[in-house]
Amino acid sequence: MTAQATLARFREYMVGPARFMNLLSCFELGLIDALRDKPGRTAAELGATVGAKPDAVEQLLYLPVKEGFVEHDETAGTYSLGALADVADVDLQRVLAFMDKIKVTTLRQLYYLTDSVRTGAPVGLRELYGFQGDLYGAMGVHADLRESWSRLMDSVTGRIDPWFFGAIDIPAGAQVLDLAGHTGLGAIHTHRFKGSPGLRVTTFDLPDKREECLRNFREHGVDGESSFIGGDVFDGVPRGFDVVLIKHFLNMFDKAEALKILGEVHKSLEAGGQVHILVPIYAEDLKESRSVDYYPSFFLGCATGQGGPQKLSTFRGWLQEAGFTVTRETSQDPASLPPDALPLQGILSATKNG
Amino acid sequence: MTAQATLARFREYMVGPARFMNLLSCFELGLIDALRDKPGRTAAELGATVGAKPDAVEQLLYLPVKEGFVEHDETAGTYSLGALADVADVDLQRVLAFMDKIKVTTLRQLYYLTDSVRTGAPVGLRELYGFQGDLYGAMGVHADLRESWSRLMDSVTGRIDPWFFGAIDIPAGAQVLDLAGHTGLGAIHTHRFKGSPGLRVTTFDLPDKREECLRNFREHGVDGESSFIGGDVFDGVPRGFDVVLIKHFLNMFDKAEALKILGEVHKSLEAGGQVHILVPIYAEDLKESRSVDYYPSFFLGCATGQGGPQKLSTFRGWLQEAGFTVTRETSQDPASLPPDALPLQGILSATKNG
Numbered sequence: 001m002t003a004q005a006t007l008a009r010f011r012e013y014m015v016g017p018a019r020f021m022n023l024l025s026c027f028e029l030g031l032i033d034a035l036r037d038k039p040g041r042t043a044a045e046l047g048a049t050v051g052a053k054p055d056a057v058e059q060l061l062y063l064p065v066k067e068g069f070v071e072h073d074e075t076a077g078t079y080s081l082g083a084l085a086d087v088a089d090v091d092l093q094r095v096l097a098f099m100d101k102i103k104v105t106t107l108r109q110l111y112y113l114t115d116s117v118r119t120g121a122p123v124g125l126r127e128l129y130g131f132q133g134d135l136y137g138a139m140g141v142h143a144d145l146r147e148s149w150s151r152l153m154d155s156v157t158g159r160i161d162p163w164f165f166g167a168i169d170i171p172a173g174a175q176v177l178d179l180a181g182h183t184g185l186g187a188i189h190t191h192r193f194k195g196s197p198g199l200r201v202t203t204f205d206l207p208d209k210r211e212e213c214l215r216n217f218r219e220h221g222v223d224g225e226s227s228f229i230g231g232d233v234f235d236g237v238p239r240g241f242d243v244v245l246i247k248h249f250l251n252m253f254d255k256a257e258a259l260k261i262l263g264e265v266h267k268s269l270e271a272g273g274q275v276h277i278l279v280p281i282y283a284e285d286l287k288e289s290r291s292v293d294y295y296p297s298f299f300l301g302c303a304t305g306q307g308g309p310q311k312l313s314t315f316r317g318w319l320q321e322a323g324f325t326v327t328r329e330t331s332q333d334p335a336s337l338p339p340d341a342l343p344l345q346g347i348l349s350a351t352k353n354g
Numbered sequence: 355m356t357a358q359a360t361l362a363r364f365r366e367y368m369v370g371p372a373r374f375m376n377l378l379s380c381f382e383l384g385l386i387d388a389l390r391d392k393p394g395r396t397a398a399e400l401g402a403t404v405g406a407k408p409d410a411v412e413q414l415l416y417l418p419v420k421e422g423f424v425e426h427d428e429t430a431g432t433y434s435l436g437a438l439a440d441v442a443d444v445d446l447q448r449v450l451a452f453m454d455k456i457k458v459t460t461l462r463q464l465y466y467l468t469d470s471v472r473t474g475a476p477v478g479l480r481e482l483y484g485f486q487g488d489l490y491g492a493m494g495v496h497a498d499l500r501e502s503w504s505r506l507m508d509s510v511t512g513r514i515d516p517w518f519f520g521a522i523d524i525p526a527g528a529q530v531l532d533l534a535g536h537t538g539l540g541a542i543h544t545h546r547f548k549g550s551p552g553l554r555v556t557t558f559d560l561p562d563k564r565e566e567c568l569r570n571f572r573e574h575g576v577d578g579e580s581s582f583i584g585g586d587v588f589d590g591v592p593r594g595f596d597v598v599l600i601k602h603f604l605n606m607f608d609k610a611e612a613l614k615i616l617g618e619v620h621k622s623l624e625a626g627g628q629v630h631i632l633v634p635i636y637a638e639d640l641k642e643s644r645s646v647d648y649y650p651s652f653f654l655g656c657a658t659g660q661g662g663p664q665k666l667s668t669f670r671g672w673l674q675e676a677g678f679t680v681t682r683e684t685s686q687d688p689a690s691l692p693p694d695a696l697p698l699q700g701i702l703s704a705t706k707n708g
Contacts (some may be wrong), residue, residue, distance in 0.1 A: 001422050001437035003445065008693035009421065010449050013377050014456060015647035015696065016370025022465040022651040023367050028468040055608035056471045059650035059662040066640045066647075068355050068361065083355035091357065095364050102368060110375035114382040251490045254409035269673045286420045293369035293420075296413035297376040321475040339362035342369065 001352035010131060012353050019105070022063045024099045026070075032084060035070065046079065084098035094339050097152045102294075104148035105135060106302045115303035121305040134252075136302040140142065142299045157185065158346060160278070164247065167330045168276045173198030174242040179261075180233060180249040181205050184213040188220045190245070202227045204238060236262040244269060247278040252299070252307040255318065269308035269352045275324060280309040281331060281346035288334065294342050324350035373459065375443075376417045378453045380424075380547070385411065386438060389424065393434035398434065449694050451506045458502035459489060460656045467655035475659040488606075489657040511539065514632070514699060518601065519547035521684045521701050522630045527552030528596040531622060533615075535559055535605040536631060538567040542574045544599070556581045566693060591618040598623060601632040606653070606661040609672065616676035623706045629678060634663040635685060635700035648696050666700045678704035 001009075006175075012303045026032055043054040043061070050057070061079055064070040071082040075158050085181075109124030116123045125131045129145075131138045137251065139146040168175060173196055178186040181203035192202045201222075207230030217223035228240050234257075244265050250258050265275055283289040291309055299308040312317075316326050328349040337344070355363075378636055384404045389395065390628055397408040397415070415433055418424040418497050425436040438446075451560075463478030470477045479485045483499075485492040493500040524530060527550055532682070533538040535557035544555045555576075561584030571577035583592050588611075598619050604612050619629055637643040655664040664672075670680050682703040691698070 001440075003437075003440045003442065004693050006423065006437045007445060007449065010377075010453075011644065011694045011696065013374050014453060014694065015370075015644075016367075016374040017456065017461050017464055018370075018648045018651040020367050020370040021467045021655065022647075023364075025467045025471065025651070025655075029471060052471045052473060053608060053660070055660065055662075056474070056654055059654055060471065062636065062643075062646045062650055066643065069360065083357075083360045084536060086357045087356075087360050088357065093367070095361065099368060102371065104466060107371050108465050110371055111374045111457060113460050117379065117383060117406045117414065120407060120410070136407050239483045264535060273419070276415045282416065286416060287415075289420065290365065290369075291450040293376075293580060294372045296416055297379070299537075300410055300413055301375065301379075306407070307411065308409075340365045341356050341366065342365065 019063065020099070020102070021107070022060060024103060025070075026060055026064055027096055027099075029060070031060065032070075032081070035079055035081050036085070040073075040076070040078045040314075043079070044075050068341045073343070091338065094155065094338065097155065098340070098342065100148050101152040104144055105148075106298055107177055109302040110297060113297055116305050118299045119305065122300075122302055123305075124302060128263070134305070156343075161186075161189045162193065162350050163332075163345075164276075164278050164347060165189060167328075168194075168349055169274075170194040170196075170199070170243055172196035174200075175240065176243045176245065177238065177241040178203050179237065179244055179246045179265065182213075184216040184226065184228070185210050186245060186247055187226045188216065188222055191220075191225060193223045200225055202226070202229055202238065203243070204231060204233070206230065206232065207301075208218045224335050232324075233261055233264060237268040239268045240270065240272055241268055242274070244275050245278075246275060248280075250315070250318075251279045251309055252304050254306045257306075260317055261320055262318060266323050266352055271352065271354075273352045274327075275350050275352070277314055277315065277348045277350075278342045279346055279348070281315070282309050283334070283344065284311050284313060289344070289346050290334070291342055302340070309343075312348065315346070315348055318351045319348060323353045325351045325353055368528070369507075374453070374456070375461070377415060377423075378450075380414055380418055381450055381453075383414070384434070385414065386424075386618070389433055389435050390439070392426075394430070394432045394652045396431050410692065412545040417463060422691075426679070445692065445694070447543065448509065448692065451509065452503050458498055458604065460652055463656040464651055467651055470655045470659050473659065474655075476656055477658060477659075477677060488659070489564045502569050510697075515540075515543045516547065518630075518701060519543060519633050521682075522548075522703055523628075524548040524550075524553070524597055526550035528554075529594065530555040530597045530599065531592065531595040532557050533591065533598055533600045534620065535599070535601075537563050538570040538580065538582070539601060540601055541580045542570065542576055545574075545576045545579060547705070554579050554581070556583055556592065556595070558583050558587070560584065560586065587615055587618060591622040593622045594624065595622055596624055598627070598629045599632075602634075604631055604669070604672075605633045605663050606658050608660045610687065611660075612672055613676055614671060618705055620677050625706065625708075627706045628681075629673075629704050629706070631669065631673070631704075633669055633700055633702070634697045635669070636663050637665050637698065638665050638667060642688070643698070645696055645698050665698075669700065669702055673702060673704045676687075677707045678706055 005270050008261040034049045046053040065072045068082045068086045071080045112123035126140050143153045185203040187203045206316045210228050210230050213228045217226045295309050319326055331346040332344050388403045397411040401408040401411045409665055419426045422436045423438045425434045466477035479492050538557045541555040541557045564582050564584050569583045571580045592660055636646050649663050685700040686698050
């Protein structure tokens, strides 16, 4: 790459934040909906509809017009949907949910990325919300973070869990531990997708999750075959299980902490027991990775101040180091994902050695 | 553009903020300098040098490695500069000054873009700094904004003013008004680049600029041929001038306000007097405009809550509407700018009609 090409690429980086918010703001203001309802409107008409000055509407629509998302008839001075007219509503809603999540959990927080890396904590949450802790804790207190996150995650979990449970084996009648299982959804899904006579699932998470978790078990009619144990994974994990599930959790930690968790899981499993890990991953060939453009700064600057996705081969190495033999690896096929998808998920199944 | 292509393009927008800050943070932490000083270092060595955990260093370097900015030897586990090794220091410093300006004046503020458009004010400055007013006012109070801005603008003005004064005529002995001339730099440059016997330049700006402006005149030895008049352009402009300069000002306003300013300038000029306008512009063919990716959301969300660059043809139309005949238009040739340059500047010279 020549110096000129590098500098041109830097320009793309420089306009990233402004481009992002310019586009999202067109949706937030209702400009795109207004053009869908009634194409061929002027900036003055659009401004009156969405409650903004025509001058500002013109400014905001320059970029979507440049991109071809919106069309501008210079002679008539009117706007209509361009390429956006052909995007299905379900696709658009998925993208907008993710963009809102980025806006609420990431955009401002990124300002503190360097401080977050230096201190190993998401400084933006402290500066912007006065919150000491990680994003998952902050969501318990701050409705804006929680709502934006949930809107996205509800649809993600709905897609990912069937795929996860389809890719793993859980022996009939097994004793299963769902590590960091939050308020029981993983346990409920285990019963739904892998139900068998005698199957018992225990959700392990911080004690403050107990009440909501038990209520969820009752509401889903699995309270007889499910239980909750409160505790902190770094203080030890309950023992005597055939299967441990670790979903969306190991990637929240740096290697030393992840190995500590896997060590505890190793102790919690019976001989020959299995662990199944669901994690966001980077493609083995970085050049093909989409998630690497977003997740390093998200985890370091906005979520936990540490952790992040890894290559599947890295997670495999960690499992081996912790005394497991990896029996199966699965990753999503990028070609099967929507073109806007950022995360790529991987599953590793492993058996406890000796 | 197919729906698939549109969604893929949306993905580029979604990763914009994270990409921006990931790259900038590598410089802020000193990772790039450390690799320039001594190539072939591991994440552990780099972490020790810059004061960060090796895990975080690895995460932050994934993206520059993907881009080819940095190289990673997977076998040795070491990093070296890739394409970044070939970028001249002067180019890198220019880019980093602009990236810091974007980080400090834009990144967090963009969160409030939609509110800013609805209210016509930069809401982010109120929310983040408790400041009522525009960015230029906020810089007077908040050192972080001022310092980041100045670092960038000192170098920009140094490049732009010689070009501006080379492109305009100022008759010998003319009486010149520098509208919104801040603390006198425009007047000083008028004397430097267009000096002539009898030439007199008056800086017109808010009264609180008087003292610093007069001091600047003295320090540059032009106090005998320069003066300061305090006032607000919307309350009227001093009269009796042959030439009015409007540099980096008209683009801060929506059309109605810009026409009001031009109307006042019309009254301030003698018959046959000339106005010279320096403004950031969008290329006539939007598809070729670089500035349109950044400036709409910057002006609306972060600077003034209104205004923004326009096409040269739009500014021409405004001048004609205000009673001027445009005699000369100049714009920067994008091909002559560095590949990372975002703003494109235009100059319009016009004569007062009748």
